[in-house]
Amino acid sequence: MLSRRQFGGRSAALTLSAAGAALSRPALAQGRFPDRPITIVVPFAPGGANDLAGRLLADRMGPLLHPEGRVLVENRPGGGSAIGAEYVRRARPDGYTLLVGSASTLAVAPAAGASAARYHPTQDFTPLTVVGTSPLGVVVPTNSGVTTLKQLVDRLKAEPGRVTYASSGVGGVSHLGADYLANLAGTSAQHIPYRGGSQTAESLIKGETLYAVDQLGSVVGQIRDGALRLLAVTTRTRDSNFPDVPTVAEAALPDYELTTWTAMVGPKDLPDEVAQALSKAANAALAEPRVRERLESTGTTPMLDSTPASTRAFLDREYALYQNIVKRIGLKLD
Numbered sequence: 001m002l003s004r005r006q007f008g009g010r011s012a013a014l015t016l017s018a019a020g021a022a023l024s025r026p027a028l029a030q031g032r033f034p035d036r037p038i039t040i041v042v043p044f045a046p047g048g049a050n051d052l053a054g055r056l057l058a059d060r061m062g063p064l065l066h067p068e069g070r071v072l073v074e075n076r077p078g079g080g081s082a083i084g085a086e087y088v089r090r091a092r093p094d095g096y097t098l099l100v101g102s103a104s105t106l107a108v109a110p111a112a113g114a115s116a117a118r119y120h121p122t123q124d125f126t127p128l129t130v131v132g133t134s135p136l137g138v139v140v141p142t143n144s145g146v147t148t149l150k151q152l153v154d155r156l157k158a159e160p161g162r163v164t165y166a167s168s169g170v171g172g173v174s175h176l177g178a179d180y181l182a183n184l185a186g187t188s189a190q191h192i193p194y195r196g197g198s199q200t201a202e203s204l205i206k207g208e209t210l211y212a213v214d215q216l217g218s219v220v221g222q223i224r225d226g227a228l229r230l231l232a233v234t235t236r237t238r239d240s241n242f243p244d245v246p247t248v249a250e251a252a253l254p255d256y257e258l259t260t261w262t263a264m265v266g267p268k269d270l271p272d273e274v275a276q277a278l279s280k281a282a283n284a285a286l287a288e289p290r291v292r293e294r295l296e297s298t299g300t301t302p303m304l305d306s307t308p309a310s311t312r313a314f315l316d317r318e319y320a321l322y323q324n325i326v327k328r329i330g331l332k333l334d
Contacts, residue, residue, distance in 0.1 A: 033065070033066070033095065033274060033277065034062075034065055034066055034069050034070075034095065034096065036096065037062075037070040037071065037072050037096075038061070038062070038065075038069070038070070038071045038072070038095065038096050038097075038098065039071075039072050039073075039074050039096065039097050039098070040054045040057060040058050040071055040072070040073050040074070040098050040099070040100050040264075041073075041074050041075075041076050041084045041087060041088050041097065041098065041099050041100070042054040042055075042073055042074070042075050042076070042084065042100055043075075043076055043077060043078075043081035043082070043083065043084025043085055043099065043101055043105050044075065044077050044081055044084075044102075044168060044169075044195070044196040044197065045075060045077045045195045045196030045197075045198060045199060046075050046196070046198070047196060047197060047198030047218075048168065048196050048197030048198055048215070048217070048218040049102075049134060049197060049215045049216070049217025049218045049262070049298055049299075049300060050081075050100060050101070050102050050197075050215075050218075050262055051073075051075065051196075051197075052217060052294070052295075052298065053100055053131050053132070053262045053295065053300065054073050054100040055073050056285070056291050056294060056295065057071070057100065057131070057264065057282055057285055057286075057291075058071040058072060058073045059071075059285075060284075060285035060288060060291060061278075061281045061282060061285050064281040064284050064285060065277060065278075065281045077169070077195045077196055078116070078169070078195065079109070079114060079115075079116030079117065079169065079170070079171070080104055080105075080108070080109045080114050080116070080117070080169035080170045080171030080172040080175065080193075080333075081101060081102065081104045081105040081109065081168075081169055081172055082105065082109045082110075082114050082116035082117035082119075082171065083116050084099065084101070084105070085099055085101055085105050085106070085109075085117065085119065085125075086116060086117070086118075086119065088125070088265070088266070088267060089119055089124050089125060089267060089268070090267070091266075091267045092267065093126070093266065093267040093268060093269045093270045093271070094270075094271075094274070095266060095270060095271070095274035095275075095277075095278060097266070097267065098128070098264055098265070098266050098278065099125070099264065099265050099266070100131065100262060100263075100264050101262070101263060101264075101265065102172075102173060102215070102260055102261065102262050102263075103173045103259075103260040103261050103318065103322065104168070104169065104171070104172030104173040104174070104175075104260070105172075106121040106125075106263060106265070106315060106318075106319070107121060107173075107315075107318050107319045107321075107322040108171055108172055108173050108175070108176050108322050108326070109171040109172065109333070110319070111319060111322045111323040111326045112171050112176070112326045112331045112332060112333045113332055113333050114170065114171035114333040115333065117171065120319075121265075121315045121316075121319050122312050122315050122316055122319075123268075124268050125265040125266065125267065125268055126265060126266040126267060126268060126269065126270035126275055126308065127263070127265050127308055127311035127312040127314075127315055128263075128264045128265055128266055128270075128275055128278050128279045128282065128308055128311060129263065129264045129278075129279045129282040129283060129286075129303070129306050129308075129311055130261060130262075130263050130303040130306040130310070130311050130314050131261075131262040131263060131264060131282070131286065131295075131300075131302065131303060132261065132262055132286070132295055132300040132301050132302040132303050133259055133260070133261045133300070133301050133303065134215050134216060134217055134259070134260050134261065134262070134298075134299050134300045134301070135216055135233045135234055135235040135239050135259060135260075135299055136173070136174070136177050136213050136214060136215055136216065136233070136234040136258055136259070136260055137213070137214065137215075137216045137219065137223070137230045137231075137232070137233050137234070137239075137242075137245075137299075138152070138181065138211060138212075138213050138230070138231045138232045138233075138234070138248060139201075139204065139211065139212050139213075139214065139219050139222075139223065139228045139229065139230055139231065140152065140204065140210060140211045140228065140229050140231060141204050141205055141207060141210075141227070141228060141229070142226055142227060142228060142229045144207075144210060144229075146210070146211075146229070146231070147229065147231075148231060148251065149231040149232045149246070149248060149251040149252045150251060150252050152210075152211055152231060153181075153185045153252045153253070155210075156181075156182055156185050156187045156188075156189055157185060157186065157187050160187045160188055161187075161188045161189065161190060162189075162190065163189045163190065163210050163211070164189065164190045164191075164192050164208070164209040164210055165178040165182075165189050165190070165191060165192065165209055165210065165211050165212055165213070166178075166192050166193075166194055166200045166203045166204055166208070166209040166211075166212040166214075167191060167192070167193050167194065167200065167212065167213075167214075168193075168194060168195070168196050168197050168199070168200050168214065168218070169193050169194070169195060169196075170191075170193045170333060171333045173215070173258075173260045174197075174200065174212060174213055174214045174215070175191060175193065175331075176258075176322070176325065176326065176329070176331060177213030177214075177234060177258050178191070178211065178212060178213040179191065179329055179331060180213075180256065180258065180325060180329050181213055181248070181253065181256065183328075183329040184253045184255055184256055185252075185253065189211075192208065192209050196218075197214055197215060197217075197218025197219065198218070200212050200214055200218065200219070201214075201218065201219050201222045201227075201228060204222075204228060205222065205227050205228070211231075213234065213258075215260050215299070216230075216233070216239065216241070216298065216299035217295075217298030217299050217300050220241075220297075220298050220299060223242075230242060230245050231245075231251070232245060232246050232247055232248045232250070232251045232252075233245055233246075233247055233248070234247070234248055234256065234257065234258040234259065235247060235257065235258075235259055236249065236257050239299060241297070241299055258325075261314075261318065262300070263311060263314070263315060264278070264279075264282055265311075265315075266278065272308075275308045276307075276308065279306070279307055279308050279311070283304055283305060283306065286302045286303070286304050287302075287304050292304075
């Protein structure tokens with residue numbers, strides 16, 4: 001045991017204090033970050049666009065952070081993707097537990113008052129990187145007999161409250177997007193929530209639901225295989241991957257426009273040096289041709305130069321936008 005005689009009064013206290021500070025300093029400051037595997041939490045079931053983004057980042061970020069760095073993906077679906085977000089919110093702010101969430105996770109669910117989403121996207125997390133932005137698509141089963149968006153809108157009007165739509169979770173962007181479509185058509189539809197994009201597509205193919213408004217990356221495989229028909233995209237301009245498919249505004253509802261996105265955040269109070277390192281590694285991964293091309297092929301436009309500060313500004317702006325849409329359609333979640 002160290003004694004005051006050995007170190008002398010106040011100097012001993014200062015020495016011990018400095019030692020404690022060194023031990024509590026982030027591993028990055030000591031050149032060791034990461035010194036164990038990092039976990040990226042994807043708040044959806046495997047198989048969707050958000051899951052793809054998380055796995056692409058996990059595959060490349062580890063080696064970019066450290067020669068022996070490893071990043072793992074853990075799927076925690078439920079609560080309109082809010083359950084996974086809440087898990088990360090409560091995690092230790094050391095850079096080893098991250099969230100790759102969507103507009104559903106970090107905007108729609110909290111804006112609509114989801115019980116599992118009692119958080120604010122920037123006040124309760126450390127923003128790191130905007131992974132990319134994506135259009136959504138209005139899809140139906142190919143064998144449904146519905147071939148145009150106008151036909152779908154006419155059916156919604158003819159059967160108010162009876163036509164079913166699928167979403168990847170209560171309070172998610174696919175929930176809001178489909179409800180928004182019915183609302184602007186002056187009618188309503190019945191919501192059937194699932195636990196991810198892959199299950200949403202399966203429900204349509206099985207005939208359990210008639211339509212969905214989902215991230216293109218989550219249903220692009222089924223569209224290209226011919227199991228699902230893409231009626232329209234939700235952006236103001238057409239998608240380059242489907243240039244012959246009209247926008248919702250062109251096809252039936254002039255005021256409709258919606259875009260989703262994917263962002264990476266960590267728990268609140270992540271040390272700045274760790275946040276900067278994670279953001280730079282994510283950007284470097286997104287700049288790699290293989291990663292960029294894989295994302296672009298599913299309708300996601302990668303964001304290559306975001307910073308923690310610009311990501312914070314982006315999330316605040318998008319949260320305000322979705323709050324306005326939620327208020328307009330009256331979407332409320334207990």
